[in-house]
Amino acid sequence: MTKLPVAILGATGAVGQRFIQLLENHPWFEIQEVVASERSASKTYAEAVNWVLDGSPPKQVAQLVVKALEDELSSPLVFSALPSDVAREVELRLASAGHIVCSNASAHRMAPDVPLVIPEVNAEHIELIDIQRKKRGWTSGALITNSNCTSMPVTMALAPLLIFEPTHLNVVSMQAISGAGYPGVPSYDILDNVIPFIKGEEEKLVTEPAKMLGKLVGDAVLPLPLIASAACNRVPVVDGHLVNIAVTLAKRPSLDEIKAVWQNYTGSSIVRQLPSAPKHPVI
Numbered sequence: 001m002t003k004l005p006v007a008i009l010g011a012t013g014a015v016g017q018r019f020i021q022l023l024e025n026h027p028w029f030e031i032q033e034v035v036a037s038e039r040s041a042s043k044t045y046a047e048a049v050n051w052v053l054d055g056s057p058p059k060q061v062a063q064l065v066v067k068a069l070e071d072e073l074s075s076p077l078v079f080s081a082l083p084s085d086v087a088r089e090v091e092l093r094l095a096s097a098g099h100i101v102c103s104n105a106s107a108h109r110m111a112p113d114v115p116l117v118i119p120e121v122n123a124e125h126i127e128l129i130d131i132q133r134k135k136r137g138w139t140s141g142a143l144i145t146n147s148n149c150t151s152m153p154v155t156m157a158l159a160p161l162l163i164f165e166p167t168h169l170n171v172v173s174m175q176a177i178s179g180a181g182y183p184g185v186p187s188y189d190i191l192d193n194v195i196p197f198i199k200g201e202e203e204k205l206v207t208e209p210a211k212m213l214g215k216l217v218g219d220a221v222l223p224l225p226l227i228a229s230a231a232c233n234r235v236p237v238v239d240g241h242l243v244n245i246a247v248t249l250a251k252r253p254s255l256d257e258i259k260a261v262w263q264n265y266t267g268s269s270i271v272r273q274l275p276s277a278p279k280h281p282v283i
């Protein structure tokens, strides 16, 4: 099978590196282009990157020359791990030029015609792409986003509980320093400390789960009517966020019923066929 060439924007950053690690030996995709800032452009990836993951970058990617954002891209599929302020204009430009842009950045997540997806939870929201193309006059391009890193586990936990009609949500997060990218939080701030504020994070936890758990009705997603609040903390852990969730369920199921729906949750059937889909998305 011929693999689809892909480009990674923000390829030298913490998320860009994770993209590269996860796409190594992928059966469908091949990394053909890596893009970063002027600081990295024209260097080989190996020269430009400060690899923060285990091991070293895959050989095939290490020798690629890093492109600048202004350079022409030939890959039809683009994964974006750019800072949000940079992503805002660039992602629209690439989508309007015909690229399918899948973004980790928050810039366009809440735009009404942009799918915000966790594939297991709301794969059907991808249908928004038709509306997006019509509205923006795009032919082959599209912009699809994934969620904030704490909205994601919260939404995954809530998705199987929809049958019990969640009405209120309160989240307290304890988020690792890797979530702030590299070099991230100054060591003087985070060592021996908990920082009880992460700019913009609490708003995302209030809006993103409701959109992802919402229903596609006509041309738009009708958000789940959830009364939500959140408090986000940065804690001195390298990787892995922890979230405490309190949720009110109108149908008042027993603990055993809740455990059963979590255990049996497999998500959308189309998604289960994807090569990297976990067998049990909720453990």
Ligand SMILES: NC(=O)c1ccc[n+]([C@@H]2O[C@H](COP(=O)([O-])OP(=O)(O)OC[C@H]3O[C@@H](n4cnc5c(N)ncnc54)[C@H](OP(=O)(O)O)[C@@H]3O)[C@@H](O)[C@H]2O)c1
Residues within 6 Å of the ligand: 009, 010, 011, 012, 013, 014, 015, 016, 035, 036, 037, 038, 039, 040, 041, 069, 081, 082, 083, 084, 086, 104, 105, 106, 147, 148, 149, 178, 179, 180, 181, 182, 183
């Ligand atoms: N870290 C996480 O766990 C996480 C989770 C979910 C979402 N996100 C989102 O994903 C995005 C990337 O986060 P990150 O943690 O990977 O950030 P990061 O480590 O700071 O990496 C930023 C990347 O963007 C590039 N870049 C910065 N400014 C640029 C510019 N003006 N033009 C072109 N490229 C530029 C950097 O290139 P150089 O190396 O050349 O400077 C680097 O490759 C952000 O929008 C973030 O909110 C992050």
